Amino acid sequence: MKRILxxxxxxxxxxxxxxxxxxxxxxxxALLEEEEPLDKGTAAFNxxxxxxxTRAGTYYYAAVGATLLRRPTAGGAWEMVTVPGAPAGSNIxxxxxxxxxxxxxxxxxxxxxxxxxxTIWGPYGTIPSxxxxxxxxxxxxxxxxxxxxxTGTSSSDYTTYYSIYFxxxxxxxxxxxxxxxxxxxLPSSIAWDGSNYWIAAGNRIFKGATPAGLxxxxxxxxxxxxxxxxxxxxxxxxxxxxxxxxxxxxxxxLWKLNTGGVYVASGTFGSSERRLSSVIVVPKNGGGNAxxxxxxxxxxxxxxxxxEYNASQNSLANFGSGVVxxxxxxxxxxxxxxxxTLDDLSIEGFxxxxxxxEETIFARTVMGGLWSNTWDGVxxxxxxxx
Amino acid sequence: xxxxxxxxxxxxxxxxxxxAYAQGEPPAAELPGSDFNANPYVRGEQTLSFNLGAFFPIxxxxxxxxxxxxxxxxIGAGFGISYSYVLSPGFSVGGEIEGATCGTTAESSFFMxxxxxxxxWYFVKMPFEIxxxxxxxxxxxxxxxxxxxxxxxxxxxxxxxxxxSSWSFGLDAQAWTVWQFYGDIPQDNRLGIFLDTRLTAVYHx
Numbered sequence: 001m002k003r004i005l006x007x008x009x010x011x012x013x014x015x016x017x018x019x020x021x022x023x024x025x026x027x028x029x030a031l032l033e034e035e036e037p038l039d040k041g042t043a044a045f046n047x048x049x050x051x052x053x054t055r056a057g058t059y060y061y062a063a064v065g066a067t068l069l070r071r072p073t074a075g076g077a078w079e080m081v082t083v084p085g086a087p088a089g090s091n092i093x094x095x096x097x098x099x100x101x102x103x104x105x106x107x108x109x110x111x112x113x114x115x116x117x118x119t120i121w122g123p124y125g126t127i128p129s130x131x132x133x134x135x136x137x138x139x140x141x142x143x144x145x146x147x148x149x150x151t152g153t154s155s156s157d158y159t160t161y162y163s164i165y166f167x168x169x170x171x172x173x174x175x176x177x178x179x180x181x182x183x184x185x186l187p188s189s190i191a192w193d194g195s196n197y198w199i200a201a202g203n204r205i206f207k208g209a210t211p212a213g214l215x216x217x218x219x220x221x222x223x224x225x226x227x228x229x230x231x232x233x234x235x236x237x238x239x240x241x242x243x244x245x246x247x248x249x250x251x252x253x254l255w256k257l258n259t260g261g262v263y264v265a266s267g268t269f270g271s272s273e274r275r276l277s278s279v280i281v282v283p284k285n286g287g288g289n290a291x292x293x294x295x296x297x298x299x300x301x302x303x304x305x306x307x308e309y310n311a312s313q314n315s316l317a318n319f320g321s322g323v324v325x326x327x328x329x330x331x332x333x334x335x336x337x338x339x340x341t342l343d344d345l346s347i348e349g350f351x352x353x354x355x356x357x358e359e360t361i362f363a364r365t366v367m368g369g370l371w372s373n374t375w376d377g378v379x380x381x382x383x384x385x386x
Numbered sequence: 387x388x389x390x391x392x393x394x395x396x397x398x399x400x401x402x403x404x405x406a407y408a409q410g411e412p413p414a415a416e417l418p419g420s421d422f423n424a425n426p427y428v429r430g431e432q433t434l435s436f437n438l439g440a441f442f443p444i445x446x447x448x449x450x451x452x453x454x455x456x457x458x459x460x461i462g463a464g465f466g467i468s469y470s471y472v473l474s475p476g477f478s479v480g481g482e483i484e485g486a487t488c489g490t491t492a493e494s495s496f497f498m499x500x501x502x503x504x505x506x507w508y509f510v511k512m513p514f515e516i517x518x519x520x521x522x523x524x525x526x527x528x529x530x531x532x533x534x535x536x537x538x539x540x541x542x543x544x545x546x547x548x549x550x551s552s553w554s555f556g557l558d559a560q561a562w563t564v565w566q567f568y569g570d571i572p573q574d575n576r577l578g579i580f581l582d583t584r585l586t587a588v589y590h591x
Binding site for chain 2 (some may be wrong): 027028029030031032033034035036037245278339341343344
């Protein structure tokens with residue numbers, strides 16, 4: 001009997017020790033009682049990754065595979081959109097909007113960019129690359145297209161290259177970046193800071209005042225970007241009163257690029273291997289703005305969800321190693337909503353529609369559907385499935 | 387979710403198997419009188435119980451601001467195994483490992499595994515037994531990938547039918563009170579109240 005009691009005591013003691021080892025977030029019951037029912041979501045999005053989401057006119061458009069969908073910005077169900085001239089056997093790779101027109105690209109069909117003006121679909125200019133278009137980027141009213149080419153036939157000599165084209169009203173023209181194609185990675189994100197375009201392409205940053213004048217910025221190498229520490233997203237935050245910020249999401253840290261010199265790094269976000277996939281600035285519950293930083297799970301780090309911090313820290317005077325994530329997860333939702341929605345989902349990217357009265361953040365997740373969160377002028381509704 | 391289902395299946399099959407095994411023993415009415423004295427729970431008697439049933443979330447009591455709140459938990463399943471050793475006539479001590487799982491309003495899952503020490507009293511009117519129990523220990527609380535360890539106090543009673551000298555079967559109902567205290571954020575302090583109702587099979591070792 002004594003032996004049994006001893007074993008029981010040992011079990012309880014071990015459990016008591018574990019209390020201090022892995023407490024988790026406090027208040028699990030408090031989180032539970034704040035839970036809200038979630039929408040079942042649109043079947044086309046659920047368990048899939050949307051290639052993009054953007055607003056054109058009074059509709060939000062998004063794509064999954066070869067399927068283009070849209071819904072009214074005021075709310076309602078998503079519906080499939082028939083795209084005349086869509087190449088058979090190709091998927092939609094990207095989509096951007098100038099507010100009125102929607103531009104989408106297809107691959108593996110070559111040189112295919114279609115424009116929809118709300119009524120009519122048609123090809124948008126002529127790209128002479130002979131390669132598929134993998135990405136569309138738009139900033140300062142300028143549209144860029146990224147084409148992909150490959151050399152080699154086996155894994156040992158197979159290399160992927162990218163080229164950036166820009167549209168200037170006539171045929172698309174190639175941006176002569178350093179006189180060569182780009183091997184550092186897909187040019188995936190763009191920002192315009194009022195003076196310069198900034199484009200992130202893997203471990204390189206391209207910068208230039210004109211589309212034809214983009215060149216590789218040497219500060220990217222100084223910052224230590226690499227194939228395992230690529231820049232996945234750029235965002236221009238002009239809401240701060242001074243020293244506006246071009247923010248870059250890399251691995252383990254954010255960077256402020258437009259410093260006039262070397263890039264400035266934030267503190268560590270979670271771990272040195274955490275892949276920060278997307279950065280965006282939006283209004284914050286309680287006033288001010290929040291910087292929201294998406295996390296994408298990858299081979300070396302399975303973390304997911306997003307981080308957030310007060311965007312007032314984005315000025316050059318405040319940005320630095322002291323910029324670290326807030327632990328409350330209450331800037332664009334409440335803690336309970338966060339842990340039941342995006343906490344366990346890998347973030348591919350955010351999109352923010354800042355149209356007054358219809359402010360909405362979208363989160364594209366990796367095989368976890370499309371989520372949105374609506375601002376009512378005072379606070380956010382919380383994340384729910386689209 | 388595989389683990390809870392697997393455990394439930396094992397316990398259910400175990401109960402069925404034990405019940406079938408018990409069918410091979412003489413019924414209580416045919417046992418010699420010496421096997422059924424007025425109080426068979428004498429010092430040295432040991433029992434092993436297998437439980438399976440429904441788990442009802444009742445409410446969360448706010449220990450900081452007062453008031454109660456909906457748990458946002460759906461009715462779930464509970465299961466457990468316990469051991470008792472009779473210290474004096476009609477009184478035993480023992481231990482219990484249980485599990486309870488529920489779905490939540492936001493389609494998440496909630497799981498609790500209490501490890502408790504218990505005391506029981508036995509009131510016998512053959513072939514029926516009433517067994518009030520009080521137990522206390524720690525509960526592993528798992529929700530949305532996060533884990534807490536919280537104190538738990540339970541109380542309730544089992545109503546049993548002595549099927550043979552080796553087996554009793556019946557119903558057991560236990561109220562669970564799970565205490566969450568956080569010194570740094572006292573506004574999150576809660577008392578979770580649950581009701582665990584179970585079919586129980588007791589094997590007399």
